[in-house]
Amino acid sequence: MTAPETGTTTAGTDPEALRERALASLATARARTTLLTTCVGEPDLTAQHSPLMSPLVWDLAHIGNQEELWLLRAVGGRAAIRPEIDGLYDAFEHPRAERPSLPLLPPAEARRYAAEVRGRALDVLEAADFHGSRLTEAGFAFGMIAQHEQQHDETMLITHQLRAGPPALTAPDPEPVPLFTGPAEVLVPGGPFTMGTSDEPWALDNERPAHPRQVEPFWIDTTPVTNAAYQEFIEDGGYDTERWWAPEGWAHIRRHAVSAPLFWRRDGTRWLRRRFGTTEAVPPDEPVLHVCWYEADAYARWAGRRLPTEAEWEKAARFDPVTGRSRRYPWGDDDPAAGHANLGQRHLRPAPAGGYPAGESPLGVRQLIGDVWEWTASDFLPYPGFRAFPYREYSEVFFGSGHKVLRGGSFAVDPVACRGTFRNWDYPVRRQIFSGFRTARSEDV
Structure with a gap:
């Protein structure tokens, strides 16, 4: 027999600790998304820098759309904000190579959409009790969305590496x-x-x-x-x-x-x-x-x-x-x-x-x-x-x-x-x- 694995995250199961962890994780992800999508101009946001990657503006709205699907609709039971764009930002419906040809939200509108979703998602988080379903247990859905956004942030960083032109990002x-x-x-x-x-x-x-x-x-x-x-x-x-x-x-x-x-x-x-x-x-x-x-x-x-x-x-x-x-x-x-x-x-x-x-x-x-x-x-x-x-x-x-x-x-x-x-x-x-x-x-x- 093998020994059991060790315990859980330091947030444990305390509701307020879980809420704080979810809030911090979502905020950290959004700050990084903002950095990656404001350090270049609109032409770089809407261009496809490699057929292997999406335009940065697609990632930005996709992040918001996934948050709406899971936190607002699935967890919060809220009505859809923009149901007509679900198909545009479905990663399995549209391969990366064809995404530049889609009628994507322009950068300013994508930012407004993601910000509106986030504001409503924080209301859902404030009311969450982290019990009652597997999706909400221990704040799983909020952690899943924070991870999803960070995974797309990594994808956007790859796009920045592939992008031609002068440096747009700095770090020690x-x-x-x-x-x-x-x-x-x-x-x-x-x-x-x-x-x-x-x-x-x-x-x-x-x-x-x-x-x-x-x-x-x-x-x-x-x-x-x-x-x-x-x-x-x-x-x-x-x-x-x-x-x-x-x-x-x-x-x-x-x-x-x-x-x-x-x-x-x-x-x-x-x-x-x-x-x-x-x-x-x-x-x-x-x-x-x-x-x-x-x-x-x-x-x-x-x-x-x-x-x-x-x-x-x-x-x-x-x-x-x-x-x-x-x-x-x-x-x-x-x-x-x-x-x-x-x-x-x-x-x-x-x-x-x-x-x-x-x-x-x-x-x-x-x-x-x-x-x-x-x-x-x-x-x-x-x-x-x-x-x-x-x-x-x-x-x-x-x-x-x-x-x-x-x-x-x-x-x-x-x-x-x-x-x-x-x-x-x-x-x-x-x-x-x-x-x-x-x-x-x-x-x-």
């Missing part, structure tokens, strides 16, 4: 850290542990339920793979050597002439990268960023290693060998603080590898939360006992071999949408996301 760099000289890898003991959660009140459906999972002993990188290490792969002909690549990955990089991480270019003997409108030398000690699953997998093969499975990643992040419990986060059960991880767009880049020692796991693995999303070897599949809630389109429709799991969050992820159990997923060719990786190996290799 992470604190410099001494060059990491600790062990390159950590042994994670074999045996059972509790994966997923049944206790975390704002956890989403694909994180549930908690269940026992068995893993064999394995070694995992202490920190994510750095730019310097990845450059060694490039310089050794990694992109020109077919044997390192999965067949689909080799076909993809040949077809699209991929020869380095996205936004990198060679300038003589130097590698440069574009970052939010500026060009800089690639920092050697930062975790590599903007690589797809196929690139991560090829690097791991070249290094004589492999990507960790999702279960291995979560055991490395949550398992405490002293107590046998699965923690909420690598550092324990407390909500993230600034010293634990690089989260919340406080910075616009990863911290150097080896940073945030206060956030390391009981086994000594660092930066498992924040900095870069980490590709795993696993397909995105449901846990045993999975039940879609509150709608199939959040997770269930994506299950299968077409999507790979990413874990841990990035510098672009807000703490409300990042936990030791949080699961992200994407196509194995995606590179515009803030993705990196770390490698693993079986104990007997």
